[in-house]
Amino acid sequence: MLKVVHYINQFFANIGGEEMAHVPAEIREGIVGPGLAFKQAFGDEAEIVATVVCGDSYFNENMEKAKKDIIEMVKKYNPDIFIAGPAFNAGRYGVACGTIAQAVKDELKIPVLTGMYEENPGADMFKNSIYIVSTKNSAAGMRKAVKTMAPLALKLAKEEKIGSSAEEGYMPNGKRVNFYEKDRGSKRAVKMLLNKLNGKPFTTEFPMPDFDRVPPNPPVKDITKATIALVTSGGIVPKGNPDHIESSSASKYGKYDIDGVMDLTEETFQTAHGGYDPVYANEDPDRVLPVDIMREFEKEGKIGKLYRYFYATVGNGTAVKNAKAFAEKYAKELKADGVDAVILTST
Amino acid sequence: MIITNNDLVYSKLKDDYNILYIDGSFRDVLVKTRDKVHAGYELLTHPLSSSLKPNETPYKSVIISDKKGKLNFNSVYIIEDAIIEYDKFNMNIIKKISEKIRKDFKLIDLTVLESALNINY
Amino acid sequence: MKLELGYIFIKDIQFAEQSKVENGTLYVNKEDVKALILEDQNFKSADVELARPGESIRIIPVKDVIEPRVKVEGPGGIFPGMISKVETVGSGKTNVLKGAAVVTTGKIVGFQEGIIDMKGPGAEYTPFSKLNNLVLKCEPIDGLKQHEHEKALRFAGYKVAEYLGNLAKSLTPDEVHTFETPSLTEGLKLYPDLPRVAYVLMLQSQGLMHDTYVYGVDAKKSLTTMIYPTEIMDGAIVSGNCVSACDKNTTYHHLNNPVIQDLFEQHGKTLNFVCVIISNENVYLADKERSSNWSAKLAELLGVDGVIVSEEGFGNPDTDLIMNCKKIESKGIKTVLITDEYAGRDGTSQSLADADAKANAVVSGGNANEVIELPPMDKVIGHPEVVDTIAGGFDGSLHDDGSITAELQVITGATNEMGFNRLSAR
Numbered sequence: 001m002l003k004v005v006h007y008i009n010q011f012f013a014n015i016g017g018e019e020m021a022h023v024p025a026e027i028r029e030g031i032v033g034p035g036l037a038f039k040q041a042f043g044d045e046a047e048i049v050a051t052v053v054c055g056d057s058y059f060n061e062n063m064e065k066a067k068k069d070i071i072e073m074v075k076k077y078n079p080d081i082f083i084a085g086p087a088f089n090a091g092r093y094g095v096a097c098g099t100i101a102q103a104v105k106d107e108l109k110i111p112v113l114t115g116m117y118e119e120n121p122g123a124d125m126f127k128n129s130i131y132i133v134s135t136k137n138s139a140a141g142m143r144k145a146v147k148t149m150a151p152l153a154l155k156l157a158k159e160e161k162i163g164s165s166a167e168e169g170y171m172p173n174g175k176r177v178n179f180y181e182k183d184r185g186s187k188r189a190v191k192m193l194l195n196k197l198n199g200k201p202f203t204t205e206f207p208m209p210d211f212d213r214v215p216p217n218p219p220v221k222d223i224t225k226a227t228i229a230l231v232t233s234g235g236i237v238p239k240g241n242p243d244h245i246e247s248s249s250a251s252k253y254g255k256y257d258i259d260g261v262m263d264l265t266e267e268t269f270q271t272a273h274g275g276y277d278p279v280y281a282n283e284d285p286d287r288v289l290p291v292d293i294m295r296e297f298e299k300e301g302k303i304g305k306l307y308r309y310f311y312a313t314v315g316n317g318t319a320v321k322n323a324k325a326f327a328e329k330y331a332k333e334l335k336a337d338g339v340d341a342v343i344l345t346s347t
Numbered sequence: 348m349i350i351t352n353n354d355l356v357y358s359k360l361k362d363d364y365n366i367l368y369i370d371g372s373f374r375d376v377l378v379k380t381r382d383k384v385h386a387g388y389e390l391l392t393h394p395l396s397s398s399l400k401p402n403e404t405p406y407k408s409v410i411i412s413d414k415k416g417k418l419n420f421n422s423v424y425i426i427e428d429a430i431i432e433y434d435k436f437n438m439n440i441i442k443k444i445s446e447k448i449r450k451d452f453k454l455i456d457l458t459v460l461e462s463a464l465n466i467n468y
Numbered sequence: 469m470k471l472e473l474g475y476i477f478i479k480d481i482q483f484a485e486q487s488k489v490e491n492g493t494l495y496v497n498k499e500d501v502k503a504l505i506l507e508d509q510n511f512k513s514a515d516v517e518l519a520r521p522g523e524s525i526r527i528i529p530v531k532d533v534i535e536p537r538v539k540v541e542g543p544g545g546i547f548p549g550m551i552s553k554v555e556t557v558g559s560g561k562t563n564v565l566k567g568a569a570v571v572t573t574g575k576i577v578g579f580q581e582g583i584i585d586m587k588g589p590g591a592e593y594t595p596f597s598k599l600n601n602l603v604l605k606c607e608p609i610d611g612l613k614q615h616e617h618e619k620a621l622r623f624a625g626y627k628v629a630e631y632l633g634n635l636a637k638s639l640t641p642d643e644v645h646t647f648e649t650p651s652l653t654e655g656l657k658l659y660p661d662l663p664r665v666a667y668v669l670m671l672q673s674q675g676l677m678h679d680t681y682v683y684g685v686d687a688k689k690s691l692t693t694m695i696y697p698t699e700i701m702d703g704a705i706v707s708g709n710c711v712s713a714c715d716k717n718t719t720y721h722h723l724n725n726p727v728i729q730d731l732f733e734q735h736g737k738t739l740n741f742v743c744v745i746i747s748n749e750n751v752y753l754a755d756k757e758r759s760s761n762w763s764a765k766l767a768e769l770l771g772v773d774g775v776i777v778s779e780e781g782f783g784n785p786d787t788d789l790i791m792n793c794k795k796i797e798s799k800g801i802k803t804v805l806i807t808d809e810y811a812g813r814d815g816t817s818q819s820l821a822d823a824d825a826k827a828n829a830v831v832s833g834g835n836a837n838e839v840i841e842l843p844p845m846d847k848v849i850g851h852p853e854v855v856d857t858i859a860g861g862f863d864g865s866l867h868d869d870g871s872i873t874a875e876l877q878v879i880t881g882a883t884n885e886m887g888f889n890r891l892s893a894r
Contacts, residue, residue: 185887
């Protein structure tokens with residue numbers, strides 16, 4: 001029989017609601033709470049050998065320790081699969097399920113599965129790297145969720161071939177898988193067109209990539225008089241990373257004064273970016289943020305002047321929403337300071 | 348201007364057209380085309396002309412404008428998407444190709460190009 | 469325009485002294501067919517073989533698949549402008565040998581593509597494994613140029629299909645399907661409340677081995693135009709396209725265009741199927757702009773509310789598809805696109821070579837890069853050695869035991885972009 005370890009939060013373990021969200025991780029033998037529904041669905045193919053229970057606040061506030069502790073707990077049982085949740089629309093629970101499932105997958109190299117509502121923030125964070133079953137937005141959808149999760153969990157545990165998201169019920173993960181539809185393509189096209197014409201909902205079979213193409217602004221009238229700013233997602237920061245910009249999934253950006261700085265050197269600047277080999281950027285940060293060349297151009301009169309500050313963040317798994325919010329803030333400052341043009345450098 | 352790595356195109360059309368012959372790969376042709384597009388030349392034929400897959404045929408001919416103008420964003424999108432498409436296929440390395448098949452690929456590339464130049468048989 | 473299609477169901481195919489159709493069996497005189505092929509002096513020899521559903525047979529490389537049809541009543545003949553006079557077809561009565569097909573094979577170029585397996589996992593992917601096929605293997609005379617070879621092989625297919633079709637001329641069909649397209653004004657009167665829908669059929673048109681013909685006209689030399697759907701059922705559009713086996717439209721696909729069938733099925737019920745707009749896929753970007761401008765203009769002129777756009781082939785036609793979509797949507801006309809995907813072997817790459825946010829309703833025929841295994845077959849008709857050199861194959865694709873490891877794109881019709889199959893991807 002296949003062995004399963006299940007992860008749930010304090011609420012589903014019947015410890016309590018928000019007021020008990022601080023309880024640290026513990027492991028109990030056998031089934032707790034929604035594990036019962038899984039047990040019924042598994043029949044005699046798999047059994048939940050242990051259940052990890054952890055408060056949502058505890059997990060999210062002590063993430064590194066919680067991850068480490070839970071991995072140790074799970075390891076002891078040597079399971080064939082690790083299931084977290086389902087978390088439905090509970091945001092912190094969803095993030096916890098995704099985070100711990102990802103960690104178990106990476107550290108223990110066993111298959112993992114979780115489930116949540118598609119708008120749960122944990123979904124966007126993890127759906128491309130682990131299987132997440134799409135559930136309803138409340139615990140009323142438990143039966144339906146288990147009905148989809150249990151067979152998928154068995155397939156994963158047995159290392160069977162996983163079909164397409166449409167067949168298996170996981171959230172589309174950017175990996176296209178072939179399968180047979182009920183109707184032929186032309187018939188699906190006619191149906192889709194009728195729905196589109198009648199204002200009814202329809203789902204495209206291939207969502208277009210999100211380009212977010214920006215129409216270019218008119219050119220700078222006289223570049224020799226323009227003030228130009230440098231902005232980078234390449235993570236260039238003063239040595240020591242004073243604002244502690246995260247090496248991935250950055251939650252902030254930095255604004256740094258380069259008044260009088262003619263050249264970025266190994267001694268004064270570095271990259272905070274964790275998504276590329278930092279050796280060449282650290283050796284000469286101008287390679288990512290070309291202050292040296294801008295100063296030359298300034299001196300030669302090719303540009304008006306280099307703006308006194310540069311803005312930097314780390315574009316490594318950073319949520320588009322965050323990145324947009326950063327840009328909205330500093331774009332206002334740049335505009336207010338009379339900057340005419342910005343050079344954006346990436347990596 | 349025709350950018351090509353197909354010597355059959357070069358030898359057949361060199362007297363009538365301005366040809367930039369590339370002694371290199373399909374990708375080299377795309378990259379050279381991209382550089383020209385970045386410099387303001389307009390793309391006149393689709394760089395993925397023909398349904399032959401980029402890891403199938405080694406030959407490619409592309410037509411760009413003779414004159415340089417303003418940067419054409421449509422041309423930029425198309426050539427850059429074509430390079431992405433090329434790289435996607437060339438994760439699988441090109442097969443061994445006999446001289447006869449090479450000749451066939453050259454011919455197909457030539458005729459596809461000629462369909463754009465309105466040369467008929 | 470009104471056409472009655474009479475289906476005569478074919479359940480078996482056999483060689484016999486006399487060619488005829490009897491009790492659902494198509495009997496073929498091999499020598500007659502050979503002689504017909506060899507009328508063309510470009511061929512030095514010809515062979516004819518049978519491939520039935522479920523038999524352990526692999527056909528490779530496949531050039532075209534053609535369904536035998538015959539005009540019983542009404543003007544013109546099948547394949548007008550090719551082997552019949554350029555008369556307007558699409559009305560009267562046509563008989564069809566449903567369940568039978570002529571398959572042409574032959575190495576026009578060294579990398580000729582297309583596999584049909586009659587059995588096993590490969591058979592699942594191609595609709596032609598379900599047909600009783602007469603396979604033509606024609607050897608060209610020495611030194612025949614590729615252009616002439618392609619044309620000769622194309623015509624051999626039409627001629628043999630016509631020969632078989634003629635056997636059905638005086639037969640009583642098992643089933644009759646009626647398709648009628650009223651004039652624009654009649655249609656408006658008949659179905660005043662139904663949404664008006666047109667079908668934009670994109671045709672491959674890029675040079676040797678990439679061509680499609682409409683009443684004998686090379687599609688790349690035509691502006692976007694209109695055609696009655698029933699004209700296509702009588703062979704007004706034929707395929708000269710031998711590249712990208714999985715998503716090229718064979719002549720069989722044109723004759724049995726599934727979008728046309730499924731729009732007719734809803735015609736008068738939930739929608740008013742106005743007509744077919746045929747547009748090409750040329751190499752020249754200005755041609756693409758012009759052709760898509762005309763698609764949009766015709767859709768607007770016809771006053772339709774929605775269109776289905778189908779694609780043919782790989783790569784640059786994605787640009788035509790997206791241009792058609794953008795321009796037609798800009799006229800306030802709703803679009804649904806049918807395409808297939810090249811998402812890489814692991815399915816994680818960008819599927820199309822072009823894209824636009826307006827393309828929000830897309831039907832997918834599957835990922836052509838997915839790797840499949842084809843077990844050996846007892847018999848191979850054609851040239852198995854081409855497997856290593858065709859698109860989707862690679863060095864070592866063909867194993868010693870005759871089995872094949874290759875991408876799905878090696879199979880004829882596997883990811884058809886008219887929506888012929890049930891295969892899709894998510």
